[in-house]
Amino acid sequence: MGKGFYISKPLAFVLLALAVGSLLTILGLSLIYAQEKRRNEENMVNNTVTTLAPYSTSIPSNEPWDKYRLPDTLLPEYYNITLWPRLTKDDLGMYIFTGKSGVAFLCVKETDLILIHSSNLNYSLTAEKHHAELMGLGGTRAPVILKTWFQDQTEFMVIQLRENLQVGKSYWLYTEFQGELADDLGGFYRSEYVENGVEKVVATTQMQPTAARTAFPCFDEPSMKAVFHLTLIHPPGTVALANGMETGTENITIENQQVLQTRFEPTEKMSTYLLAFVISEFPSIQSPLGANKILVRIWGRREAIENGEGDYALNVTFPVLKYLESYYNTTYPLSKSDQIALPDFSAGAMENWGLVTYRETFLFYEPKVSSHEDKEGVITVISHELAHMWFGNLVTMRWWNDLWLNEGFASYVSYLAADYAEPTWNIKELMVLQQVYRAFTVDALVSSHPLSSREDAVNTPQQIEELFDAVTYSKGAAVLRMLSEFLSESVFAKGLHNYLQEHAYSNTVYTDLWKKLQEVADSDGNVHLPASIEEIMNRWILQAGFPVVTIDTHTGSISQQHFLIDPEAVVNKPSDYNYEWFVPITWMKNGRNMGQHWLLNKSTSYELMKTETNWILANLNVTGYYRVNYDSQNWERLIKQLTSDHQAIPVLNRGQIIDDAFTLARAKILNITMALRTTQYLSNEKEYIPWESAIRNLEYFFLMFDRTEVRGPLEAYLRRKVEPLFHYFKVITSNWTRKPTRHMDQYNQLNAITMACKTRVKACSELTSMWYRQWMKDPNVNPVPSDLKTVVYCNAIAAGGVEEWDFGWAMFKNSTVAAEAEKLMYGLSCTKEPWLLNRYLHYAIDPNLIRKQDVTYPIVYIASNVIGQPLAWDFFRAKWQLMTTEFRVLILGIVKTFSTEFQLQQLQRFQEEVAESGVSLGTHAIEQAIEQTKANVKWVSENKVQVMDWLIQQSA
Numbered sequence: 044m045g046k047g048f049y050i051s052k053p054l055a056f057v058l059l060a061l062a063v064g065s066l067l068t069i070l071g072l073s074l075i076y077a078q079e080k081r082r083n084e085e086n087m088v089n090n091t092v093t094t095l096a097p098y099s100t101s102i103p104s105n106e107p108w109d110k111y112r113l114p115d116t117l118l119p120e121y122y123n124i125t126l127w128p129r130l131t132k133d134d135l136g137m138y139i140f141t142g143k144s145g146v147a148f149l150c151v152k153e154t155d156l157i158l159i160h161s162s163n164l165n166y167s168l169t170a171e172k173h174h175a176e177l178m179g180l181g182g183t184r185a186p187v188i189l190k191t192w193f194q195d196q197t198e199f200m201v202i203q204l205r206e207n208l209q210v211g212k213s214y215w216l217y218t219e220f221q222g223e224l225a226d227d228l229g230g231f232y233r234s235e236y237v238e239n240g241v242e243k244v245v246a247t248t249q250m251q252p253t254a255a256r257t258a259f260p261c262f263d264e265p266s267m268k269a270v271f272h273l274t275l276i277h278p279p280g281t282v283a284l285a286n287g288m289e290t291g292t293e294n295i296t297i298e299n300q301q302v303l304q305t306r307f308e309p310t311e312k313m314s315t316y317l318l319a320f321v322i323s324e325f326p327s328i329q330s331p332l333g334a335n336k337i338l339v340r341i342w343g344r345r346e347a348i349e350n351g352e353g354d355y356a357l358n359v360t361f362p363v364l365k366y367l368e369s370y371y372n373t374t375y376p377l378s379k380s381d382q383i384a385l386p387d388f389s390a391g392a393m394e395n396w397g398l399v400t401y402r403e404t405f406l407f408y409e410p411k412v413s414s415h416e417d418k419e420g421v422i423t424v425i426s427h428e429l430a431h432m433w434f435g436n437l438v439t440m441r442w443w444n445d446l447w448l449n450e451g452f453a454s455y456v457s458y459l460a461a462d463y464a465e466p467t468w469n470i471k472e473l474m475v476l477q478q479v480y481r482a483f484t485v486d487a488l489v490s491s492h493p494l495s496s497r498e499d500a501v502n503t504p505q506q507i508e509e510l511f512d513a514v515t516y517s518k519g520a521a522v523l524r525m526l527s528e529f530l531s532e533s534v535f536a537k538g539l540h541n542y543l544q545e546h547a548y549s550n551t552v553y554t555d556l557w558k559k560l561q562e563v564a565d566s567d568g569n570v571h572l573p574a575s576i577e578e579i580m581n582r583w584i585l586q587a588g589f590p591v592v593t594i595d596t597h598t599g600s601i602s603q604q605h606f607l608i609d610p611e612a613v614v615n616k617p618s619d620y621n622y623e624w625f626v627p628i629t630w631m632k633n634g635r636n637m638g639q640h641w642l643l644n645k646s647t648s649y650e651l652m653k654t655e656t657n658w659i660l661a662n663l664n665v666t667g668y669y670r671v672n673y674d675s676q677n678w679e680r681l682i683k684q685l686t687s688d689h690q691a692i693p694v695l696n697r698g699q700i701i702d703d704a705f706t707l708a709r710a711k712i713l714n715i716t717m718a719l720r721t722t723q724y725l726s727n728e729k730e731y732i733p734w735e736s737a738i739r740n741l742e743y744f745f746l747m748f749d750r751t752e753v754r755g756p757l758e759a760y761l762r763r764k765v766e767p768l769f770h771y772f773k774v775i776t777s778n779w780t781r782k783p784t785r786h787m788d789q790y791n792q793l794n795a796i797t798m799a800c801k802t803r804v805k806a807c808s809e810l811t812s813m814w815y816r817q818w819m820k821d822p823n824v825n826p827v828p829s830d831l832k833t834v835v836y837c838n839a840i841a842a843g844g845v846e847e848w849d850f851g852w853a854m855f856k857n858s859t860v861a862a863e864a865e866k867l868m869y870g871l872s873c874t875k876e877p878w879l880l881n882r883y884l885h886y887a888i889d890p891n892l893i894r895k896q897d898v899t900y901p902i903v904y905i906a907s908n909v910i911g912q913p914l915a916w917d918f919f920r921a922k923w924q925l926m927t928t929e930f931r932v933l934i935l936g937i938v939k940t941f942s943t944e945f946q947l948q949q950l951q952r953f954q955e956e957v958a959e960s961g962v963s964l965g966t967h968a969i970e971q972a973i974e975q976t977k978a979n980v981k982w983v984s985e986n987k988v989q990v991m992d993w994l995i996q997q998s999a
């Protein structure tokens with residue numbers, strides 16, 4: 044899956060602030076996971092399965108059907124499946140599907156038991172009153188079925204036979220069943236949308252990780268690969284799609300209904316979680332078949348396709364496939380590549396082999412409305428999913444414990460492929476911000492976990508779901524990037540090719556990849572490693588966390604230490620490697636690249652790094668998965684270099700210096716004034732990555748000091764830093780009339796305007812108000828550049844009064860594009876008028892005005908407005924009983940700026956009030972909010988004076 048844990052951008056923007064402080068990090072992340080958790084909980088609630096026989100007890104038994112894993116007795120060979128989803132309600136008001144399925148399987152170990160996954164399906168009984176029929180294949184006689192029953196908890200259909208199946212013989216198991224086509228975003232489900240006032244229903248699937256068993260009985264584990272022959276029955280006027288190419292559609296009559304029956308070419312040998320089928324009225328666009336003969340089609344809602352929103356996806360898919368073919372040096376194994384955008388989709392996208400499914404925002408791009416960031420989302424998600432066509436689909440992990448390899452790999456390779464499709468964007472550099480830093484944030488907590496777990500530690504569907512997290516995706520990508528860098532990209536790619544060739548259509552564990560990479564590294568004369576790839580990588584994947592490497596230029600010593608953001612945290616999980624890593628240290632001295640040095644111990648001495656005059660910089664381009672600290676003289680020299688000529692330091696490292704310094708300061712490893720000093724040179728900086736690093740880190744300062752005497756000096760200091768940048772953009776955009784041409788400049792332009800308005804650069808508020816006034820004059824033509832809407836709406840509404848607000852509200856109500864509505868929802872929270880903010884708070888809880896799913900947005904946004912904060916807090920305390928389902932997100936969002944003893948007391952009183960009310964919900968969330976506030980109070984007490992003094996010095 045791509046971007047499995049999705050949060051919308053404006054919310055992410057506000058949550059960014061949450062992801063700063065140490066404890067705050069945990070809270071920010073828990074919000075990110077909230078959606079996934081909800082999915083798990085829903086799955087649990089929906090567990091109402093046909094129960095006919097022995098009820099599973101909670102006492103663990105040793106019976107095979109009480110274990111979550113399939114026994115190693117049977118192997119599926121192929122399936123014949125026919126499914127008929129009804130796109131209208133039946134007499135009971137339900138949407139259902141019916142199906143018939145047969146599976147041919149081989150017996151590889153003697154057994155008198157057949158276990159096959161099945162969940163939430165109702166089966167027809169055979170003449171013998173069983174739920175399935177068994178036949179022998181190739182003249183074999185099948186044993187008689189004694190009984191069949193269902194194990195709800197382990198999601199098995201169990202078939203007890205009178206005699207054993209014979210080893211080496213194949214059998215045919217046949218069933219007929221019915222399931223619900225629910226709108227639960229899992230398994231075979233339905234998605235609804237409205238087109239020209241008419242409600243439409245789409246039947247679609249999301250099988251990963253364990254939902255294929257809710258569509259038909261199957262051996263639902265990734266290593267149980269088989270060939271699938273599929274037939275779909277669907278209403279006239281609809282199109283049926285599946286992994287294989289459709290081979291023909293006939294008109295038939297069943298149960299007195301005129302329907303269509305579409306057959307598909309058999310799939311390749313593949314895992315159940317990669318199956319997909321969709322029935323819809325969607326049209327498609329396709330590219331002409333070239334010499335390559337891969338048919339590329341993009342599907343989606345008629346309105347969107349006719350509006351050209353699929354064109355960008357269509358244009359980039361083919362280059363991305365070509366790039367990946369050459370990168371893996373392996374032909375795309377299928378005859379077609381369908382990609383389809385669904386109105387309701389839980390993950391970001393899903394790499395079903397030959398039929399990739401997407402959330403609309405990750406496949407559709409509308410130049411007039413979508414921002415540049417949206418476009419980048421499209422190309423990286425497409426690249427991620429297509430990278431899986433080989434890595435994941437052709438060769439698949441044996442079990443979910445190796446999911447990190449699958450997802451880390453696709454996340455890493457997606458940047459290479461996107462870079463090929465959009466070569467001018469420098470998108471590979473963004474990997475550092477988007478993956479490496481993201482991984483650093485979670486992985487610096489004691490609660491983090493190793494990338495890889497033991498196979499027997501992951502069993503239940505819930506344990507599998509939990510693996511889809513930031514460590515799996517982003518740390519996975521970060522360590523693979525490091526590996527590719529120290530092996531060289533050509534060795535890495537060649538090893539991959541050999542791995543894909545050897546294991547095509549089968550399953551692997553991660554050591555199979557190390558083996559192939561090692562073979563290539565050994566035969567390549569240029570790779571010199573201090574240990575085997577396995578020995579090096581074990582330290583990165585089998586223990587949680589990462590090191591901070593400290594270089595002392597007085598002594599030339601280099602040492603490493605497990606980095607934890609909370610200096611008081613205690614690690615209570617032992618590691619076989621003592622939290623030490625084999626660290627590839629690339630470095631430069633006074634701007635000269637000094638190559639790579641391996642740190643293999645806790646600490647070592649390296650004469651070349653001893654210097655009293657030169658600056659040393661380590662982890663060039665942040666290709667290594669570690670942070671770096673120096674002795675204070677070397678920090679001084681780096682800061683001096685930044686001030687005199689920052690270009691001597693690579694742009695990614697300018698961002699790294701800032702981010703490492705602030706992070707080390709939070710962990711109390713570095714003096715906070717040193718961190719602040721890394722921002723002094725920013726008045727000369729024009730590049731996005733260093734600015735973005737600074738802004739992310741300073742956001743916490745704004746939250747903490749917004750209402751204190753620090754706010755003034757902080758604002759004055761940053762105004763001086765951002766004014767030149769603001770001016771620079773004014774020039775390169777010809778007085779704000781053109782888009783900057785470079786990709787990163789488009790992002791940095793947003794940073795420039797955001798910071799300029801925040802620090803009250805006068806021209807900034809004039810600019811945003813001017814655009815907004817123009818729009819108010821002619822509501823049909825929005826002159827605000829789509830990349831800048833968030834900041835323009837916010838600042839224009841902040842500078843304006845009721846007229847500006849009411850206009851924004853009218854535009855919000857009239858908006859048909861979700862992304863636009865979200866931006867307005869944020870902008871409306873920026874007003875400085877308390878009565879408007881109060882009115883908006885009341886609108887938020889009126890479902891006629893703001894959709895119920897969005898209720899948290901206005902409230903949390905208002906709480907991040909310094910004037911709105913106390914209003915949101917009072918409002919929430921008065922009305923929290925109406926918002927118990929959103930309690931957690933709201934309380935954490937509202938109190939995120941709390942930083943005084945008085946606020947802490949208020950929060951504690953509120954906790955008592957909630958406890959007295961008897962509503963049990965959310966007490967844990969309040970505890971977290973209290974912890975967060977305590978951490979803030981502590982941080983402020985430890986840092987406020989120093990920060991204030993330093994800022995005052997700067998203006999002297």
Ligand SMILES: *[C@@H]1O[C@H](CO)[C@@H](O)[C@H](O)[C@H]1NC(C)=O
Nearest residue numbers: 469472629636663664693695
């Ligand atoms: C760092 O990345 C830049 C491009 O972003 C590249 O030109 C440069 O060669 C890289 N430096 C090293 C030492 O890898």
Ligand SMILES: *[C@@H]1O[C@H](CO)[C@@H](O)[C@H](O)[C@H]1NC(C)=O
Nearest residue numbers: 713714715716717989992993
């Ligand atoms: C941090 O550095 C400043 C200025 O160099 C100094 O005044 C202060 O005492 C230092 N703080 C700590 C905790 O060492």
Ligand SMILES: *[C@@H]1O[C@H](CO)[C@@H](O)[C@H](O)[C@H]1NC(C)=O
Nearest residue numbers: 773777778779780809810813
């Ligand atoms: C820039 O645009 C503003 C608003 O349209 C205008 O008032 C100003 O004169 C322009 N400045 C320059 C240098 O063109």
Ligand SMILES: *[C@@H]1O[C@H](CO)[C@@H](O)[C@H](O)[C@H]1NC(C)=O
Nearest residue numbers: 821822823853854857858859
């Ligand atoms: C509201 O939306 C409709 C259709 O999208 C459009 O025709 C109309 O002009 C909009 N109204 C305003 C005031 O912008």
Ligand SMILES: [Zn+2]
Nearest residue numbers: 044045450453
């Ligand atoms: Zn993925």
